[in-house]
Amino acid sequence: MHNLAVSMTDICKSYGKFKANDHVSLHVRPGTIHCLVGENGAGKTTLMNILYGLIQKDYGEIKIFGQPANVKNPIDANGYGISMVHQHFKLVPSFTVLENVILGTSKTRGPLLDKQTLEPEILQLCNQFGLEIDLQKVTEDIPVGSQQRVEILKALYRGTEILILDEPTAVLTPQESEQLFITLEALAQSGTAIIFITHKLREVFRISSEITVMRGGRTVGTVFTKDVTDNHIVRMMIGKSISLSFDKKGFTERKVVLSLQKINLASSRSKPILENVSFEIAEGEILGIAGIEGNGQSELVEVISGAQKATSGKTILDGDDVSHFNVRERRNIGVVHIPEDRNKTGVNISASLLENMIANNYFMPDISSYGFISESKASSYTVQICNTYNVKSASVLAPISSLSGGNIQKAIVGRELSMPRRLLLASQPTRGVDIGSIEYIYSKLIEYRNNGLATLLVSSDLAEILTMSDRIAVIYEGKIVSILNAHETNEIELGFLMTGSKEN
Amino acid sequence: MNNGLRLLISSLIPSVMAAAGAFLIALLFVVFVRQDPSVAFTALLNGGFVGTQNIANTLMKATPLILTGLAFTIASRAGVFNVGAEGQLYLGAFFSTITALSFSELPGLALIPISILVGAFVGAIWAVFPTYLKLRFNVNEIISTIMLNYVAILFTSYLVNHPFKAKDAQFPATEMIPDQAFLLRLLPPSRLNMGFLIAIALVILLWLLLFKTIWGYDFRHVGQAPYFSSYIGISLPKTMLSAMALSGAIAGIAGAIEVLGVHHRFLDNFSPGFGFTGIIVSLLGKANPIGDLVGGIFLGGLTQGALMMELNASIGRELVDVIKAVLFISLAAVEAYKPIIHLFSDRKVKAQDA
Numbered sequence A: 001m002h003n004l005a006v007s008m009t010d011i012c013k014s015y016g017k018f019k020a021n022d023h024v025s026l027h028v029r030p031g032t033i034h035c036l037v038g039e040n041g042a043g044k045t046t047l048m049n050i051l052y053g054l055i056q057k058d059y060g061e062i063k064i065f066g067q068p069a070n071v072k073n074p075i076d077a078n079g080y081g082i083s084m085v086h087q088h089f090k091l092v093p094s095f096t097v098l099e100n101v102i103l104g105t106s107k108t109r110g111p112l113l114d115k116q117t118l119e120p121e122i123l124q125l126c127n128q129f130g131l132e133i134d135l136q137k138v139t140e141d142i143p144v145g146s147q148q149r150v151e152i153l154k155a156l157y158r159g160t161e162i163l164i165l166d167e168p169t170a171v172l173t174p175q176e177s178e179q180l181f182i183t184l185e186a187l188a189q190s191g192t193a194i195i196f197i198t199h200k201l202r203e204v205f206r207i208s209s210e211i212t213v214m215r216g217g218r219t220v221g222t223v224f225t226k227d228v229t230d231n232h233i234v235r236m237m238i239g240k241s242i243s244l245s246f247d248k249k250g251f252t253e254r255k256v257v258l259s260l261q262k263i264n265l266a267s268s269r270s271k272p273i274l275e276n277v278s279f280e281i282a283e284g285e286i287l288g289i290a291g292i293e294g295n296g297q298s299e300l301v302e303v304i305s306g307a308q309k310a311t312s313g314k315t316i317l318d319g320d321d322v323s324h325f326n327v328r329e330r331r332n333i334g335v336v337h338i339p340e341d342r343n344k345t346g347v348n349i350s351a352s353l354l355e356n357m358i359a360n361n362y363f364m365p366d367i368s369s370y371g372f373i374s375e376s377k378a379s380s381y382t383v384q385i386c387n388t389y390n391v392k393s394a395s396v397l398a399p400i401s402s403l404s405g406g407n408i409q410k411a412i413v414g415r416e417l418s419m420p421r422r423l424l425l426a427s428q429p430t431r432g433v434d435i436g437s438i439e440y441i442y443s444k445l446i447e448y449r450n451n452g453l454a455t456l457l458v459s460s461d462l463a464e465i466l467t468m469s470d471r472i473a474v475i476y477e478g479k480i481v482s483i484l485n486a487h488e489t490n491e492i493e494l495g496f497l498m499t500g501s502k503e504n
Numbered sequence B: 001m002n003n004g005l006r007l008l009i010s011s012l013i014p015s016v017m018a019a020a021g022a023f024l025i026a027l028l029f030v031v032f033v034r035q036d037p038s039v040a041f042t043a044l045l046n047g048g049f050v051g052t053q054n055i056a057n058t059l060m061k062a063t064p065l066i067l068t069g070l071a072f073t074i075a076s077r078a079g080v081f082n083v084g085a086e087g088q089l090y091l092g093a094f095f096s097t098i099t100a101l102s103f104s105e106l107p108g109l110a111l112i113p114i115s116i117l118v119g120a121f122v123g124a125i126w127a128v129f130p131t132y133l134k135l136r137f138n139v140n141e142i143i144s145t146i147m148l149n150y151v152a153i154l155f156t157s158y159l160v161n162h163p164f165k166a167k168d169a170q171f172p173a174t175e176m177i178p179d180q181a182f183l184l185r186l187l188p189p190s191r192l193n194m195g196f197l198i199a200i201a202l203v204i205l206l207w208l209l210l211f212k213t214i215w216g217y218d219f220r221h222v223g224q225a226p227y228f229s230s231y232i233g234i235s236l237p238k239t240m241l242s243a244m245a246l247s248g249a250i251a252g253i254a255g256a257i258e259v260l261g262v263h264h265r266f267l268d269n270f271s272p273g274f275g276f277t278g279i280i281v282s283l284l285g286k287a288n289p290i291g292d293l294v295g296g297i298f299l300g301g302l303t304q305g306a307l308m309m310e311l312n313a314s315i316g317r318e319l320v321d322v323i324k325a326v327l328f329i330s331l332a333a334v335e336a337y338k339p340i341i342h343l344f345s346d347r348k349v350k351a352q353d354a
Helices: A044-051 A074-079 A097-102 A115-129 A144-157 A174-189 A201-207 A230-238 A297-305 A327-332 A342-346 A353-357 A375-388 A405-417 A435-450 A462-468 A491-498 B002-032 B037-049 B052-077 B085-102 B108-137 B141-161 B194-212 B214-224 B226-231 B236-263 B274-284 B289-313 B318-353
Strands: A006-015 A018-028 A033-037 A059-064 A082-085 A162-166 A193-197 A210-215 A218-224 A256-265 A274-282 A286-290 A312-317 A335-338 A423-427 A454-458 A471-476 A479-485
Touching: A006 A044, A018 A033, A018 A044, A018 A193, A018 A210, A033 A044, A033 A174, A033 A201, A044 A162, A044 A193, A074 A082, A082 A144, A097 A115, A097 A144, A115 A144, A115 A174, A144 A174, A174 A193, A174 A201, A201 A230, A210 A230, A218 A230, A230 A491, A256 A297, A256 A454, A274 A297, A274 A312, A274 A454, A274 A479, A286 A462, A286 A491, A297 A335, A297 A423, A297 A454, A327 A335, A335 A405, A342 A405, A342 B226, A353 A375, A353 A405, A375 A405, A405 A435, A423 A435, A435 A454, A435 A462, A454 A462, A462 A491, A471 A491, A479 A491, B002 B037, B002 B274, B002 B289, B002 B318, B037 B052, B037 B289, B037 B318, B052 B085, B052 B194, B052 B214, B052 B236, B052 B274, B052 B289, B085 B108, B085 B141, B085 B236, B085 B274, B108 B141, B108 B236, B194 B214, B194 B236, B194 B289, B214 B226, B214 B236, B226 B236, B236 B274, B274 B289, B274 B318, B289 B318
Parallel strands: A018 A218, A033 A193, A033 A210, A082 A162, A162 A193, A286 A454, A286 A471, A335 A423, A423 A454
Antiparallel strands: A006 A018, A006 A059, A210 A218, A256 A274, A256 A312, A471 A479
């Protein structure tokens, strides 16, 4: 057996000017569990998609067991013995477990599937690796943890030698995760190379023997797990960042605008999405929410904006209980919102700039009368936003899709801040936006903060959170684990809290 | 402006291509039965669009199609698909007839609007019901509206065959409605009537509603961008319910006009599928009320022309059904083009993962 199962050297992949992978290298030995860690957007998924043939590299070399490999698509990847368990499973929900496992393999008897001879074969695999699954159950009826075992079983059945798992524990309960680790250890012992993508440092130290850290599209380094501490890894993940500084006006009197009281949000899965979330935001304060994506931030914002009803708990705005208010009622009392998904939620991408700019007040007397929208009023209102917020567009009637991402984002910021406002919900306000627009958006957020606006800033960019916020709440698995003063903390501490490796 | 014109033209290309393709396939059929295509198509087009009486009959036949086209358009703009216009039309027609029969002492000026409004109201209720099921229980409205067509058609059929059958009628029909409830005939002997003008008025009203008012803003954005709509605070359920109510009301009006303007009584099975042809009209008209007017007149003209073709060129009027069917398939294919491509590439990825 060769001493390297996977050897990826100098991999490059760009999207336009953006370098998703910039001379990345990854070497994985057979029979080991190798963790790939890094912040959102560090390039981990891109690298794995290249290995699995879902996207093509621009440059670099891939060797599988010492042989140069040309992986053009997932079928090639399977041929090289590579399998991937995605975050969202690729199973046919209405098939039985057995049918899902053998799907696409060509073991048949005449035109029929040969289930009788296949079943014992698969059962034996299950026993060998401690996978407890009922092969006859319909896939959609079994719990998420079991569905994941089906994915792994599928990979084993295809003779996998290299198994990629993309954040496999994100959907699992702690017990299910532990069971998964036991299976993975058994697999590694039988010689399989396992690449495990995760954000959770606890898991990294629980199972891996080697760790590769990525940041900003580059490999920071590969280390043996036994040689390092979690502190070490957090530093590698976060790195140093440029800090912008702004003049923040101090407020002597603290006047609470938003108060969340024990917000709970249940889900259809066993784990709740939000658990006892409580905090306050005062006038002239930016509260940053730090956390790895998918820990309940999006839902938290939806609960405050009124798009989702909390299972229990109260939302108090300026002293009034608004828990039962819908989106428009909350907007009317001054909740404005920059949503995280610009093109899907922030705008109607198939409508004109004008129609998007009047979205908050087309039904109000400043734009319409007797139900008819006044084109001249709408048009001058749009021009006013574009001028104030520096939005560049050929005309107000141009389709909004003809604007650049930065201009669309500035248009959204302008539309929201042009309304009467008490509380701003800003979700990933600078994601995918050029540097110029980022600085502009930052300066506007600070300007409005200094004028007394209360702001909730959700961002996966720690530098952004640290620069902009007055206080920072760290969210992990739906719980606020800590609320800190922004000037009394740093990226390292936040990194620990976000990855759940320590609690304050 | 130049850009706007280009956009308009490019958006019309699918409709024109579909129409041309449909005629081409129809031509093959004509050749297949060894008839002269030039004779057939001249008869078809002359019969539909040349001569006062022919044009009047075309507009008479176009009236219900324009209305059912509008019905489909208004719902689909809000992202719901009303395939139940046929049933809404039958119920609207029936209850409008009963209203005209029950209040026969009223003057025409009161009786006509009341009868039409009752038809609209019943049509609206029949459309709101499946929408409620969609919102409350996630029942696909395409399936439920299709199935409710049969309920409505067979229910009115029962009513007109038994409890409401006219005493001396040889066939299932209600009594004649009183004279003052008749809609004015515009160009006798053609049965073209005031209903056509009502249809035109509704085209204009709905165009204004869709593109100039705050409610149209809600409809269009809910249909185009549901996530955006709920983010800015438009209630999706309310918008879908009102769009469907409006859609059903228009289909009900179509039924009422057929009774008050054309037949003057409710006849069993009087509709040759107006509700379904309305879907083709709306697809042809690119879900724009003005487009529905043009599409309705085009298909009305083909139906009228088919009669003339049968008389003059001895080619069955079913040829027009072939044209309609091909039209529908090609228009639906254009509409479905992108999702199908997506489905395909999705499948490919899944298959490769397996």
